[in-house]
Amino acid sequence: xKSPRSISVSRAPDHGLSVGSAGLLRQRVVTRHSVLLGxxxxxxxxxxAPWVLAAAAVLLFVGHENAFVLLITGTAVIYAxxxxxxTWLMGRxxxxxxxxxxxxxxxxxxxxxxxPKAGWGAFPIPLVISGLFGAVVGLLIxxxxxxxxxxxxxxxxxALQYIVVxxxxxxxxxxxxxxxxxxxxxxxxxxxxxxxxxxxFILFGFLGLSILLVRNVLRHAPGRMxxxxxxxxxxxxxxxxxxxxxxxxxFVGSSALIAVSGSLxxxxxxxxSSEGFSLDFAISFIVMIIIGGTGSxxxxxxxxVVVTILPHLLTTLTNxxxxxxxxxxxxxxxxxxxxxxxxxxxxxxxxxxxxxIVPGLRRLAAGILRRFAPLPxxxxxxxxxxxxxxxxxxxxxxxxxxxxxxxxxxxxxSVENLTVTYRTGxxxxxxxxxxxxxxxxxxxxxxxxxxxxxxxxxxxxxxxSEQVRLKGRITIDGREVxxxxxxxxxxxxxxxAERDKIFPNLTVAEHLRIARPRGGESVENEEFFAGLRSRSxxxxxxxxxxxxxxxxxxxxxxxxxRLLLVDEFSLGLAPVMIRRVAEVIRQLREEHGMTFLIVEQxxxxxxxxxxxxxxxxxxxxxxxxxxxEIGKHDLLLPMSATTGP
Amino acid sequence: xxxxLASIIIGMLDLGSLYALVGIGxxxxxxxxxxxxxxxxxxxxxxxxxxxxxxxDWHLAWYLALPISMVVLGIIGALTYLVFFRRLVGADxxxxxxxxxxxxxxxxxxxxxxxxxxxxxxxxxxxLKPLFSIGNxxxxxxxxxSIGLAAIVIVxxxxxxxxxxxxxxxxxxxxxxxxxxxxxxxxxxISAIAWGIAALCAGAAGAMYSLxxxxxxxxxxxxxxxxxxxxxxxxxxxxRGALVGGFxxxxxxxxxxxxxxxxxxxxxxxAVLLVVLLVRPRGIFGSREIVRL
Numbered sequence: 034x035k036s037p038r039s040i041s042v043s044r045a046p047d048h049g050l051s052v053g054s055a056g057l058l059r060q061r062v063v064t065r066h067s068v069l070l071g072x073x074x075x076x077x078x079x080x081x082a083p084w085v086l087a088a089a090a091v092l093l094f095v096g097h098e099n100a101f102v103l104l105i106t107g108t109a110v111i112y113a114x115x116x117x118x119x120t121w122l123m124g125r126x127x128x129x130x131x132x133x134x135x136x137x138x139x140x141x142x143x144x145x146x147x148x149p150k151a152g153w154g155a156f157p158i159p160l161v162i163s164g165l166f167g168a169v170v171g172l173l174i175x176x177x178x179x180x181x182x183x184x185x186x187x188x189x190x191x192a193l194q195y196i197v198v199x200x201x202x203x204x205x206x207x208x209x210x211x212x213x214x215x216x217x218x219x220x221x222x223x224x225x226x227x228x229x230x231x232x233x234f235i236l237f238g239f240l241g242l243s244i245l246l247v248r249n250v251l252r253h254a255p256g257r258m259x260x261x262x263x264x265x266x267x268x269x270x271x272x273x274x275x276x277x278x279x280x281x282x283x284f285v286g287s288s289a290l291i292a293v294s295g296s297l298x299x300x301x302x303x304x305x306s307s308e309g310f311s312l313d314f315a316i317s318f319i320v321m322i323i324i325g326g327t328g329s330x331x332x333x334x335x336x337x338v339v340v341t342i343l344p345h346l347l348t349t350l351t352n353x354x355x356x357x358x359x360x361x362x363x364x365x366x367x368x369x370x371x372x373x374x375x376x377x378x379x380x381x382x383x384x385x386x387x388x389x390i391v392p393g394l395r396r397l398a399a400g401i402l403r404r405f406a407p408l409p410x411x412x413x414x415x416x417x418x419x420x421x422x423x424x425x426x427x428x429x430x431x432x433x434x435x436x437x438x439x440x441x442x443x444x445x446x447s448v449e450n451l452t453v454t455y456r457t458g459x460x461x462x463x464x465x466x467x468x469x470x471x472x473x474x475x476x477x478x479x480x481x482x483x484x485x486x487x488x489x490x491x492x493x494x495x496x497x498s499e500q501v502r503l504k505g506r507i508t509i510d511g512r513e514v515x516x517x518x519x520x521x522x523x524x525x526x527x528x529x530a531e532r533d534k535i536f537p538n539l540t541v542a543e544h545l546r547i548a549r550p551r552g553g554e555s556v557e558n559e560e561f562f563a564g565l566r567s568r569s570x571x572x573x574x575x576x577x578x579x580x581x582x583x584x585x586x587x588x589x590x591x592x593x594x595r596l597l598l599v600d601e602f603s604l605g606l607a608p609v610m611i612r613r614v615a616e617v618i619r620q621l622r623e624e625h626g627m628t629f630l631i632v633e634q635x636x637x638x639x640x641x642x643x644x645x646x647x648x649x650x651x652x653x654x655x656x657x658x659x660x661x662e663i664g665k666h667d668l669l670l671p672m673s674a675t676t677g678p
Numbered sequence: 679x680x681x682x683l684a685s686i687i688i689g690m691l692d693l694g695s696l697y698a699l700v701g702i703g704x705x706x707x708x709x710x711x712x713x714x715x716x717x718x719x720x721x722x723x724x725x726x727x728x729x730x731x732x733x734x735d736w737h738l739a740w741y742l743a744l745p746i747s748m749v750v751l752g753i754i755g756a757l758t759y760l761v762f763f764r765r766l767v768g769a770d771x772x773x774x775x776x777x778x779x780x781x782x783x784x785x786x787x788x789x790x791x792x793x794x795x796x797x798x799x800x801x802x803x804x805x806l807k808p809l810f811s812i813g814n815x816x817x818x819x820x821x822x823x824s825i826g827l828a829a830i831v832i833v834x835x836x837x838x839x840x841x842x843x844x845x846x847x848x849x850x851x852x853x854x855x856x857x858x859x860x861x862x863x864x865x866x867x868i869s870a871i872a873w874g875i876a877a878l879c880a881g882a883a884g885a886m887y888s889l890x891x892x893x894x895x896x897x898x899x900x901x902x903x904x905x906x907x908x909x910x911x912x913x914x915x916x917x918r919g920a921l922v923g924g925f926x927x928x929x930x931x932x933x934x935x936x937x938x939x940x941x942x943x944x945x946x947x948x949a950v951l952l953v954v955l956l957v958r959p960r961g962i963f964g965s966r967e968i969v970r971l
Contacts, residue, residue: 129772177956183771184714188906189955192948199945312903316779323776369790376783383777384765493860498768519859528860536853543846548861588861 083331091237103233105345110236111298113337114243116321117330118291121247123319124328125256126283127263128178132190134315135197136288138307139163139170140295142201145214145305156221160296167292168285175284179277194315201307213306216299232301239297243290244330250286251330259283313372320379326389335390340378344371437659439645442470445628446492446526446596451505451515453487453652461487463652464505469596474622474629476639476660479649485632486531488649489598491515492630494522509595527594531601534585537574541565541584544573548588556587561617579610586617596628597621603635611635615642640664682936684814689932690925692821692890695828696883697924700905701912702832703879705920706839710848710872713763714771714914716778718880719902720785725751725881726888726898727793730800740803744885748878755877756870763873764866767855786899798893806890824886831879836917848872900944907947911954913964922962 119133140163147159174193178186205211219226219235226232250256258279261269270276299305317340322328325336351367354360363370386393446469453462462484469475477485492509494517495501507515509525535544545556556562565583568576573584582602589597599618603611615638621627633639640646640660648656648663656663700718707715728750732743758781766777804823808816839845851858851868859865884898891897905924912923927947935943954961 129775177952181955181959184775185955185959187772187775188910189952191903191906192952192955195945195948196952199941203941313783316783319776320780366791369787369795372790373783373787376780376787379776379780380762380784383769383773383780384762387769387773496768496856496859519856520862520864523860523862530857530860533854533857536850536857538853539846539850543849546843547846547850547863550862592861 109341114294116333118287120333122287126259133318137295138310140292141299144296144299163296168289171284171288175281219300326391332391449506456500476643483649484652493528494519526596535573694925694928699883701920703876707876717782719899721880722884725884729885751881752874752878756874759873907951913961916963919963
């Protein structure tokens with residue numbers, strides 16, 4: 034078995050494939066670019082289409098005769114500005130806020146209070162001061178945001194909502210304007226603007242300015258800073274981003290914009306009332322950015338338009354329907370339905386289209402464009418869909434040579450031609466076949482990223498939310514387990530994971546209690562569990578790495594699976610502990626008849642235990658054999674040299 | 679004991695037991711699914727509505743109507759999970775928060791369509807007249823019943839969570855949903871039960887409030903939201919915290935009503951919330967890890 038021929042490990046073709054696919058990918062990007070840049074038509078269409086559409090919309094709505102349509106248009110435009118502010122804060126800087134309504138209220142009240150004052154009331158002054166005041170309030174909520182994140186920040190802004198509205202209603206009762214403070218009509222150079230076309234035109238102007246401003250800010254350095262903070266605050270600060278400064282500036286900037294929209298809202302409706310700035314009002318802005326597509330300016334606008342217009346559309350539709358059956362039902366309930374419409378919308382979107390409208394449309398448009406104007410190269414098409422295309426029919430790795438004789442035993446696990454593809458399109462396992470016999474220990478060796486853990490996970494089951502695609506066959510005792518959820522697969526195979534193998538907040542005794550089938554035996558009297566007996570009432574989070582491993586094995590023992598999968602038991606353990614755990618595994622096999630598939634980077638530990646070894650590389654089995662034969666193999670040298678004890 | 683103090687104390691006990699009930703449901707849901715549920719107020723409203731239908735339209739006795747409406751709410755809560763939130767397992771915390779906000783709106787809308795938007799009062803099946811007095815502190819049968827019900831539900835749930843296999847499984851799911859699945863715990867079943875318990879508790883609180891004050895389709899969801907300051911004061915993952923936070927907040931609110939004015943009692947909780955978030959975000963009894971949310 035020492036002849037070089039028997040160690041015919043086919044690594045080269047495998048590398049060839051990975052280089053090939055990367056090359057293809059690069060080629061695709063390049064081609065795409067050259068299509069966009071080189072082909073004038075596409076380039077201009079992509080760049081100009083949104084502007085042309087926007088201009089058409091402006092002309093369509095501003096030109097509309099119906100005063101009601103104009104009124105709604107103006108409202109939608111103001112809401113769009115506010116939603117842009119929110120998407121800046123939430124979508125780009127990742128700071129969750131329910132305080133949008135409160136900041137609009139700050140702008141609206143500032144305007145209502147300043148507008149009648151001589152010397153302060155001339156048009157741009159209240160608007161500008163509202164913006165400044167909004168910025169100050171933004172700074173004030175920004176300061177706690179330096180300490181709070183996620184839900185805590187959201188609740189902080191919820192508190193702001195109630196406090197601002199309360200202050201507003203106190204002010205109203207103080208001045209006696211219980212039903213709201215009237216605001217004088219907007220007047221520029223002696224010309225008064227009320228609801229009509231002129232005002233809507235001005236609003237579109239403001240919206241255009243906000244889009245340009247926010248787009249520029251987000252496209253340049255500040256946008257990148259916020260992006261890095263959203264992705265990981267820790268990493269951002271590690272590369273020198275001043276997190277404090279950029280978080281505060283996101284609050285200040287977006288709040289100023291939102292307050293300006295509140296000021297315009299006050300001018301537009303000519304009345305400011307605390308009733309108008311309810312929590313539902315604030316939530317509707319979050320709904321806008323979610324259904325439009327969080328983080329996108331176009332999404333904020335689309336969302337604002339949908340949320341503003343849909344209730345009116347529903348009302349109109351209801352009036353068209355005959356007043357019987359569903360029409361009748363709608364007639365009586367359309368008012369309540371309209372009040373709750375945005376709640377229904379946001380639930381539907383979160384469940385079925387979590388990206389929102391704009392990214393969804395973008396994908397659709399890209400798809401249509403590809404269909405009607407196929408890109409010039411065939412390779413591009415294939416690479417565009419890297420997960421869908423099956424690998425070339427001719428196998429790149431020939432059946433790996435078997436090193437040593439394996440006696441025939443009844444097999445427990447059989448994996449045939451397994452492929453595992455992650456959501457990102459990465460194929461972690463590519464045509465793996467293997468077999469685990471009754472009462473044996475089989476080891477799966479390989480470097481980081483070789484596909485070992487993915488193989489184990491494919492056997493123990495993925496969660497639906499992980500969106501992993503599986504192909505091939507996996508049977509345990511002849512029963513198909515491929516694609517089963519973890520809870521079903523665990524009837525046959527139990528996984529002791531590399532990291533999360535215990536529940537940190539449960540005590541040792543509680544672990545054993547929930548991992549014990551009704552009527553099943555308790556592990557507590559087993560010899561190998563002795564070390565943990567004294568720690569029964571301690572939280573498992575306080576256990577050492579080795580103790581966690583033993584606890585996980587104890588749970589598995591109680592569950593009595595047909596097959597026990599153990600992922601990297603040696604990771605992070607001291608050599609003496611590795612030997613102890615290996616001892617327990619051997620004991621479980623020999624005295625308790627359990628069957629194991631173990632995954633290791635630490636070749637020495639695994640070779641010592643296993644009856645049969647598979648070597649994985651790049652998602653394929655490149656060698657298999659008896660541990661004594663595989664151990665001679667130079668392939669394993671780098672592994673044992675880097676991570677061996 | 680002065681008259682004011684007596685009425686503050688009894689008001690605190692009533693309101694506090696209400697907050698505690700809603701809060702316990704919230705904590706159970708949070709501790710097994712990590713969902714921060716903004717729809718507790720909507721479940722309260724639904725509980726009041728179902729209770730109203732059973733009591734007024736079906737002429738059931740209150741002691742039958744109350745447990746039945748609690749069970750109905752439990753089923754509705756479990757269905758909410760199975761229909762909607764099952765699809766969101768593993769989603770970002772933020773997505774879950776928005777989804778519960780949306781759920782809140784949807785439930786309130788449905789309730790308004792079925793039961794109408796008007797404030798309704800329920801028959802006085804449990805008397806508000808004093809049953810006995812300790813000095814100036816006079817206690818009505820309804821007070822005894824509200825506080826007693828809250829106490830029973832809380833003790834039972836605390837025992838469930840700490841002692842029973844189901845309770846341990848619920849905590850296991852909260853700790854690691856994937857690992858729980860890998861040791862044969864049905865994550866979906868456990869989560870549905872947790873949703874059921876959350877809705878059941880909120881429903882009981884809604885029925886109690888409707889009996890005491892009125893069935894107010896706008897006021898009850900707002901009241902449910904007030905359970906948040908109480909919860910965060912106590913610590914969102916602690917049953918003890920939900921209790922203490924509920925009673926402390928109720929005390930603060932009742933005292934505010936008496937010494938400053940009723941208008942202020944709705945905003946004071948949020949001021950308290952802001953202070954808690956700034957000074958001690960994990961609340962009085964919350965565990966350290968929740969601050970990482």
